Amino acid sequence: MIKIQDVHKSFADLKVLKGIDLDVKKGEVVSVIGGSGSGKSTLLYCINGIEKIQQGRILVDEIDVHAKGTNRDKLRQRLGMVFQQWNSFPHLTVLENAMLAPRIVKKMNKKRAMEIAKEELNHVGLGDKFDEYPTRMSGGQQQRLAIARALAMKPDYMLFDEVTSALDPELVGEVLDTLRMLRDDGMTMICVTHEMAFAREVSDKVAFFHEGIIEEMGPPEQVISNPQKETTQKFLSKVLH
């Protein structure tokens, strides 16, 4: 379980998060929506400890992410993350991309790492691309590679940061399908997304971010289909046509 308690985060004078409280239970899918600059992505970076926080705390399975003694490298093995930009490692083949972290972080032997990498690549539909270099693939394929690469670490949680925003429209579907598949597998996920239809369909809970706070949170039928707050209504009227 991920517990986010009263988290404040600022970049110099700019307050990005102003007291965020959010619980994500095992197996839950939580979508985070909101305008740009509302702090959604920053929250993900704080959850896996890439960004520091100034106040509050974040517990991942009762481990305080930002506490002094916490081994964040180790903690990140449990928190897979996929970004807006897929960030494939261009010098490695698809298979090697997915094998790298299991090999060097988990010190797995080559055979075992290859098995796991192949399994995850098959899972996201890249079974015929093992020896391809990622730069020769489409954005959608590279994004699925990024997902497989994260899954190869066998994380307990997956954090998705606007993973379809940089994709050509015709490639969005294949990546969302992959996320749906993960939800069906029972993966615990936090998805920062602009895909409202997707958020409504897959989420157990939707959090609407506005100026660094969670303005409205609840099941998608409420937050997306029948928002109570005026700011939520305004935001949705802009993104849903």
Add this chain to the structure above:
Amino acid sequence: MGMSFFTPLSWNDSGFILTGVLNTVYISVVAVLIGTILGLAMGFLRAEANRFTNTLLGGVLDILRSVPLIIQLILFSTYIGAMGHPLNPFVAGSIILSLYTMAFMSEVFRGGFESVPQSMIIAGRSLGMSYWQTVVYIRLPIGMRAVFPSWLGVALSVIKDSALVSVIGYMELLRTSEQLISRTQQPLKILIGVGIFYFIISYPLSLYGKYVERKMAI
């Protein structure tokens, strides 16, 4: 009777010329190797260091790059000699040529390290990699590929610059040829020959560079 004070170039000189060729190759390999290793470390430091350290390192490297190599060679070997620790020309030449190479390589590698986008490093960290693992497995291989052509350019110019080590008495190709010229008085023939030798040493390297570049362009 065509008796002359000078003896013309003959096949007997080939061993002497070969020594010069090998010595040029030898000192070039040493300088490129040491210069690359030191340049890599220095380039990494510069890519990572704060502004203060950077200005300091930058200043030292600027001196090495701006003072003509020939002056550095003479200054160093004379100074070391005057201090009572004369070094043989190969050692003195290797030290200066390596440092000179380092100064140029450090800029090349710094550019390489900085060319790797921060987002790619964060992607590595998010997979559980440590800082050093991202350096070794991500920044190094990706950055070095990007700057390979520039690296090769520096290496090739170091091979040619190694001719200057002749001024402190190292018997490399140019100095061998100068001695042959003073004996044979056939400067044109010999210098053309020397030019061809430099070409033979450098050209395969630049061909190899093009080949690697093509291979990496995926």
